[in-house]
Amino acid sequence: MKPIAALLVLAGLSTAAPSPNVVQDEQAKRAVWPNGPFVTSGRWILDATGKNLTYAGTNWPGHNDVMIPEGLQYQSIETIVQKVKSLGMNAVRLTFAIQMIDEIYSNGGQDITIQRAFVQALGQANGTRVLNQVLAKNPRFNASTTRLQVFDAVAEELAKQQIYVHLDNHISKGMWCCSGTDGNTWWGDTYFSTANWVRGLSYMAEHGKSWRALVSIGLRNEPREPTNNQALSRSAYNWQSWYGYMRQGADAVHKSNPDLLIFLSGMNYDTTLTPVVQGTALTPGSGRFSFGDFPGYANKLVLELHNYENSIGNCNTLQNNLYRNGFQALTSSATNKFPVMMTEFGFQMDDRTWRGVYASCLASYLPAQKAGWFIWVLSGSYYIRSGTQDFEESWGLLNHDWSAWRSPSYVNGALLGMVKNTLS
Known part of the structure; x- marks a missing residue:
């Protein structure tokens, strides 16, 4: 029998080590933005080259009644993304509703047009008027463009400007979020079908394979108590149930798109994940969080938290609350590090x-922890919110027509520095 090396030579293959140029070429390929897929290691997210990274970004809603990313009647997608890029941000949390996917399935696998989406949500006259405004600002679209094609275009432009997409399942029924009585609170609530949620996550994870910028997905925005459904609250609103649903959603995403990081959101409007971090019992049962319950993708899990303690009077108190509610996972004292x-x-x-205390405290705390963040919200206005069309968003980074910063003093006095300090 000929030696292996001789066989390789006869086959025209070399046994020599790769040349430095070949190695550099392979490294360059891996280093092409976004340098994915990402994985986690303890408290860090790592890109494909092993470099630590985090997110500094903003929320761009697409989950409300129209179920199309907001603002396109006032500005082009390119202009809006340029605004985000001008802040130095590297990520956008792009929200969607499960209802959008439900309607695709009920429509024989075809998404509905943006013309139909605007008319359904805003009425014939106003829907047609806003549609025409969208088409004027975004001439690549027409009345037959579908909602998902708009999402595709947003993702494409974010990729062009090298901004990561974090896709977020914000709600089931397309509407403003969130309250304890909106029917979207918890698995089994009026509009919150577990089966449809799993199907929707799978669909969007699979669809997002074509989005170069897509690197992560949030399983559900702000799980919360169904305050108008005491039977559901008593039977299922607990950590034990939460864990089962999160595992179910995470499995569905990973099977559909194994490249994605998967964000786990906590209870009480996603303000606490303490038992997950501390490894205590997931009540009312005695089970505990285990990375082993996520076989093959334990290194894809990230924790997400929300905080709106706007009236807090002491920065130390806010920091202690954040630590206790989940940011402890960034430290060596955590049982489970994320x-x-x-x-x-x-x-x-x-x-x-x-x-004030709240905003200035977060502006220093989050960069110091090298903890990623998305400020709520980019939108200067909404197509419709809670029944009011062309709703003014006073919390929006952009003004009503999305043309300029609503508070230039905040952008220049704090936000630009917060972005820079987070990503430096």
């Missing part, structure tokens, strides 16, 4: 509020 991101925080965009 990357932790604050995927929502926000406040009035005026010349005063950002100077």
Whole structure:
């Protein structure tokens, strides 16, 4: 029998070590933005080259009644993304509703047009008027463009400008979120079908394979108690049930798109994940969180928390609350270490509020922890919110027509520095 080396030579293959140029070429391929897929290691997220990274970004809603990313009647997708990029941000949390996927399935696998989406949500006259405004600002679209094609275009432009997409299942029924009585609170609530949720996550994870910028997905925004459904609250609103649902959603995402990081959100409007971090019992049962319950993708899990303690009077108190509620996972004292991101925080965009304890404390705390974040919210206005069309968003980074910053003093006085300090 000929030696292996001789066989390789006869086959025209070399046994020599790769040349330095070949190695550099392979490294360059791996280093092409976004340098994915990402994985976690303890408290860190690592790109494909092993470099630590985190997110500094904003929320761009697409989950409300129309179920199309907001603002396109006022500005082009390119202009809006340029605004985000000008802040130095590297990520956008793009929200969607499960209802959008439900309607695709009920429509024979075809998404509905943006013309139909606007008319359904805003009425014939106003829907047609806003549609025409969208088409004027975004001439690549027409009345037959579908909602998902708009999402595709947003993701494409974010990739062009090298901004990561974090996709977020914000709600089941497309509407403004959140309250304890909106029917979207917890698995089994009026509009919150577990089966449809799993199907929707799978669908969007699979669809997102074509989005170069997509690197992560949040399983559910702000799980909360169904305050108008005491039977559901008593039977299922607990950590034991939460864990089962999170495992179910995470499995569905990973099977559909194994490249994605998967964000786990906590209870009580995603303000606490303490038993997960501390490894205590997931009540009312005695089970505990285990990375082993996520076989093959334990290194894809990230924790997300929200915080809106706007009236807090002491920064130390806020920091202690954040540590206790989940940011402890970034430290050596945690039983279970994770990357932790604050995927929502926000406040009035005026010349005063950002100077207060809450906003200024987060502006220093989050970068110091190298904890990722998404400020709520980019939107200067909404197509419709809670029944009011062309709703003014006073918390929006952008003004009503999405043309300029609502609070230039905040952007220049705090936000630009917060981004820079987080990513440096």
